[in-house]
Amino acid sequence: MAITKELIEDKIEVVGDYKTIQVRTATVIKEDGVELSRSFHRHALECVSSVQDEDGSWTHLDTDISEESTDVQGIAATVWTDQVKEAKKIANENSGV
Numbered sequence: 001m002a003i004t005k006e007l008i009e010d011k012i013e014v015v016g017d018y019k020t021i022q023v024r025t026a027t028v029i030k031e032d033g034v035e036l037s038r039s040f041h042r043h044a045l046e047c048v049s050s051v052q053d054e055d056g057s058w059t060h061l062d063t064d065i066s067e068e069s070t071d072v073q074g075i076a077a078t079v080w081t082d083q084v085k086e087a088k089k090i091a092n093e094n095s096g097v
Contacts, residue, residue: 004030009069018088019079021045023072045072047080050092060089 011024022044029037045068050060062085065076 002032003036006030009071012072012075014075014079018047018091019084020047021072021075021079023068045076046088047076047085048088048092050089050097052093052096058089058093060092 006028008026008028009023010026011022013022014020015022022042025041025043027039027041028035045063045065047063048060049063050058052058063076065073068076
């Protein structure tokens with residue numbers, strides 16, 4: 001009787017004007033190859049994070065995706081163009097993030 005736990009990145013979506021990447025990971029528990037349970041976790045990735053400094057200027061950082069799967073990294077490299085990043089920076093500043 002072997003019980004296994006498998007993590008499967010089963011859904012990757014790109015949504016919105018600033019190309020937010022949403023990743024759903026399924027955790028599958030199996031006994032002798034028969035699925036006993038499945039649960040889900042989601043996380044979202046924005047292309048840029050922004051912080052307003054004490055002097056009123058802004059610091060913008062590209063999101064570190066080095067720990068993400070190669071699929072997510074490839075999608076980010078494709079959809080997070082310089083134009084998208086610049087638009088996200090402007091949107092963050094305008095919303096006072």
